Amino acid sequence: MGKSSVIIVMGFLVIVGLAAPNINRMATRAYENFLVYHVRTQAHDIAVSGANIGANAVFLTPTWRSTISDVAFAGGEFTVRGENYGGNQVRIVSIGTYEKRKDTVIVILGPSTYAKFAYYSVVEGGNPWVTGDTIRGPFHTQGKVNITGIPVFYGKVTTRLGTNPKKTSAKFYGGYQSSVDLPLPTDFTNLIAAANSGGQVLANGDLWLKFDGDSVGWKTAAGDPYASVLTSAFASNGVIMAQSGNVHVEGRVSGHVTVSALGSSGLSKGNIFIDDDIQYTTDPRYGSSNDMLGLIANNNVFITENAANNNSVIIQAAILCRTGGFSAQNANTRPPSGVIDLLGGIVQYEKSAVGQYTISGGVVTVVHGFNKSYKYDDRFMFDVPPLYPATGGYETMSWYE
Amino acid sequence: MGNSTIIDVLGSIILGGYILLMIFRLDGTVAETTFMNGSELTVQQNLTTLVEILETDFRKIGYCADPDKLKDPTKAILSVNEHGIKYLTDLNRNGNIDTVEYYVGPASSLTATPNPRDFLLYRVINHNQTLRFDIGLTKFDFLFFNSADDSIDFPITTPSEVYNLRLSVLLESSHAYDTMYTYAYWRQVRLAARNLRNR
Numbered sequence: 171m172g173k174s175s176v177i178i179v180m181g182f183l184v185i186v187g188l189a190a191p192n193i194n195r196m197a198t199r200a201y202e203n204f205l206v207y208h209v210r211t212q213a214h215d216i217a218v219s220g221a222n223i224g225a226n227a228v229f230l231t232p233t234w235r236s237t238i239s240d241v242a243f244a245g246g247e248f249t250v251r252g253e254n255y256g257g258n259q260v261r262i263v264s265i266g267t268y269e270k271r272k273d274t275v276i277v278i279l280g281p282s283t284y285a286k287f288a289y290y291s292v293v294e295g296g297n298p299w300v301t302g303d304t305i306r307g308p309f310h311t312q313g314k315v316n317i318t319g320i321p322v323f324y325g326k327v328t329t330r331l332g333t334n335p336k337k338t339s340a341k342f343y344g345g346y347q348s349s350v351d352l353p354l355p356t357d358f359t360n361l362i363a364a365a366n367s368g369g370q371v372l373a374n375g376d377l378w379l380k381f382d383g384d385s386v387g388w389k390t391a392a393g394d395p396y397a398s399v400l401t402s403a404f405a406s407n408g409v410i411m412a413q414s415g416n417v418h419v420e421g422r423v424s425g426h427v428t429v430s431a432l433g434s435s436g437l438s439k440g441n442i443f444i445d446d447d448i449q450y451t452t453d454p455r456y457g458s459s460n461d462m463l464g465l466i467a468n469n470n471v472f473i474t475e476n477a478a479n480n481n482s483v484i485i486q487a488a489i490l491c492r493t494g495g496f497s498a499q500n501a502n503t504r505p506p507s508g509v510i511d512l513l514g515g516i517v518q519y520e521k522s523a524v525g526q527y528t529i530s531g532g533v534v535t536v537v538h539g540f541n542k543s544y545k546y547d548d549r550f551m552f553d554v555p556p557l558y559p560a561t562g563g564y565e566t567m568s569w570y571e
Numbered sequence: 572m573g574n575s576t577i578i579d580v581l582g583s584i585i586l587g588g589y590i591l592l593m594i595f596r597l598d599g600t601v602a603e604t605t606f607m608n609g610s611e612l613t614v615q616q617n618l619t620t621l622v623e624i625l626e627t628d629f630r631k632i633g634y635c636a637d638p639d640k641l642k643d644p645t646k647a648i649l650s651v652n653e654h655g656i657k658y659l660t661d662l663n664r665n666g667n668i669d670t671v672e673y674y675v676g677p678a679s680s681l682t683a684t685p686n687p688r689d690f691l692l693y694r695v696i697n698h699n700q701t702l703r704f705d706i707g708l709t710k711f712d713f714l715f716f717n718s719a720d721d722s723i724d725f726p727i728t729t730p731s732e733v734y735n736l737r738l739s740v741l742l743e744s745s746h747a748y749d750t751m752y753t754y755a756y757w758r759q760v761r762l763a764a765r766n767l768r769n770r
Contacts, residue, residue: 182593189604193604199612203612206619207622278638324645342717342718343645343718346718548643549642566768
């Protein structure tokens with residue numbers, strides 16, 4: 171009996187001795203399993219932090235191309251470098267290390283231009299964005315965004331001064347950020363240099379341009395006939411400028427072209443007049459198109475009041491008005507003129523009128539000028555007309571992690 | 572002498588029976604613990620593997636090695652619902668846009684396992700390469716947030732409104748010990764796909 175008991179107890183101990191480590195091993199492996207996940211996550215998070223620090227370095231100093239090595243961070247370390255990457259882009263490569271586990275984050279930053287904005291203004295004026303307004307593409311204002319009701323913004327909205335009222339029901343589907351200071355350029359130095367080197371410059375006086383595919387007709391007096399020439403011969407880099415005068419445009423544009431009117435005087439210089447439809451030879455909404463137009467005015471871009479524009483107008487361009495706005499000539503007196511069918515973006519100093527309206531029972535009636543049908547040309551996210559002014563900063567093109 | 576032998580025998584029987592009962596109980600306990608620990612380990616390994624795939628995939632929403640091909644990343648999410656998402660990305664970093672879709676099947680479609688709650692998770696690449704996860708998934712729930720970090724009610728008709736997502740995953744073992752299933756739960760409180768915020 172005594173021996174049997176000893177044998178039974180010994181057997182008992184052997185069974186427990188064999189089973190216990192196995193049980194413990196499985197428990198330990200389950201723990202290790204999540205430990206591996208933790209290490210991987212931590213290495214990744216450190217790499218992301220390094221990438222943010224590198225991107226911030228470029229944000230603070232756009233010329234930053236350097237390496238920050240072996241920075242101790244969150245129990246691990248990261249090394250981040252900024253390097254030139256084709257097309258004036260910058261590549262940020264961040265390697266995070268935690269417990270010998272490495273992870274890499276690669277960010278491509280590209281120069282930011284004003285062309286990317288579907289809408290930009292310095293002064294918003296009193297007209298609010300209202301229910302029914304739908305804005306696609308990036309939006310920025312240096313002032314306050316006045317909001318009544320529930321306008322919808324699909325692109326990212328940035329403002330310097332916030333919204334009015336402070337809490338709104340507006341839909342910011344692309345995100346919202348305030349305190350973003352992004353003033354308009356103070357001059358067009360690079361554009362002038364390009365126009366004088368490979369472009370076409372009219373030093374004084376007004377310029378009329380009538381685009382016809384690869385060609386452009388031009389003249390310097392309203393009553394003159396157009397002289398037709400290949401656009402590539404007229405301005406090999408695509409930049410056409412009246413340096414001290416107004417420019418009148420119409421027709422169908424092929425390729426990348428920037429038309430600009432400079433000069434500081436009110437209506438006699440620095441304005442672009444759209445005399446008739448100005449559109450692309452190949453509409454980018456219906457297939458691949460390399461056609462792209464920039465209209466850059468030191469003052470205003472007007473839709474001319476004339477017979478051609480009294481029954482709607484098509485405008486396909488990225489418009490920039492440095493000190494004025496995009497408006498219809500005689501907006502408050504011209505007859506109802508149909509619809510502005512705009513494909514592109516509007517960057518302007520102040521929001522300007524293209525018509526006058528009455529609202530009764532929720533129905534908007536045009537008394538003078540135009541209805542609006544504005545669509546954003548999302549090609550401007552990546553490609554811009556020649557020498558279109560840059561903001562001086564960078565933006566994220568792609569983020570790989 | 573006779574009496575003491577009988578007492579010895581009876582005592583031995585009682586003691587031996589008690590020890591046998593202990594052994595049987597120990598055997599059962601060891602078997603249960605071994606099964607549950609092994610099952611839990613399997614569930615946890617499955618979970619971390621799945622999570623690794625999900626995190627890698629979802630962080631790439633809206634990414635393309637050639638950004639020109641995905642000009643507006645806010646349009647990268649094509650559709651979402653409580654248990655699925657369909658979006659554009661560049662899985663292989665080759666500059667080509669891929670369509671990735673995650674969705675779950677009904678619990679009734681997975682009859683091969685005793686667990687009545689588990690269902691299949693499908694990962695479909697470019698509408699034709701389908702990967703099935705048959706790993707005891709019993710919960711695969713999304714919650715989506717807009718740029719103001721407010722949750723968006725279902726059905727979501729404007730996927731471009733999505734800015735962040737929350738994903739809750741619960742895995743259970745496909746087999747039970749008695750009626751007990753082991754489980755492992757994971758929740759990504761906010762998974763931000765950085766490319767959705769580009770530009």
